[in-house]
Amino acid sequence: MTGPFEVMIHNLSQLGVFGFLLPWIFIFVVMYALLLKSKALGEDHKIIGVISIVVAFFVVAFGGPAMAKFFTNFFGTMALVLAGVLGIILVVGLTGADVSKTLNTKSVLAVLAGIVVVVFVISLGAYGVNIGSTIVSLVFILALLALAVMFITKS
Numbered sequence: 001m002t003g004p005f006e007v008m009i010h011n012l013s014q015l016g017v018f019g020f021l022l023p024w025i026f027i028f029v030v031m032y033a034l035l036l037k038s039k040a041l042g043e044d045h046k047i048i049g050v051i052s053i054v055v056a057f058f059v060v061a062f063g064g065p066a067m068a069k070f071f072t073n074f075f076g077t078m079a080l081v082l083a084g085v086l087g088i089i090l091v092v093g094l095t096g097a098d099v100s101k102t103l104n105t106k107s108v109l110a111v112l113a114g115i116v117v118v119v120f121v122i123s124l125g126a127y128g129v130n131i132g133s134t135i136v137s138l139v140f141i142l143a144l145l146a147l148a149v150m151f152i153t154k155s
Contacts, residue, residue, distance in 0.1 A: 019068040020060060026071065028056035074123035081115055 012018065032052040041047055060067070093099050102108070121131060 018072060019065055023063065023068050023071055024056050024060045027059045028052050031055045070123055073125070074119065077119045077123060078116075081119055085112070085115075 032048060035041055035048045035052060036043075036045070041051060063070075089099055092102055124131070
């Protein structure tokens with residue numbers, strides 16, 4: 001038996017909310033914020049709004065269903081990762097450690113950045129990008145070289 005939320009999600013999908021509307025809103029908001037913050041086109045909100053609308057339409061027309069699938073995979077995976085991070089924070093808090101001091105180190109931020117990169121690469125699978133073992137080993141070797149250079153040149 002199908003529940004009301006499954007019916008709602010199916011109907012929203014049939015209406016194109018996930019394939020057009022949500023990606024369009026996301027691109028519009030990101031473009032608007034970038035143009036507003038960078039002041040590349042001045043500070044006129046009307047001009048920034050019109051340019052953001054046009055760019056959002058072009059990007060959604062270019063990306064189409066593949067972009068919607070990428071966003072769905074990316075944000076879905078990020079939600080699962082963030083739930084895991086929240087679980088880790090809860091465990092650290094239960095041990096009595098100061099969570100803000102523990103999580104405010106460069107190594108923890110580097111690990112979180114690495115997790116975001118891994119989620120992004122996994123989400124590229126929505127576009128049909130197949131990451132083989134050769135590419136993975138090449139990236140791993142480059143990361144090790146970068147860590148070695150950072151360790152050697154550290155003052």
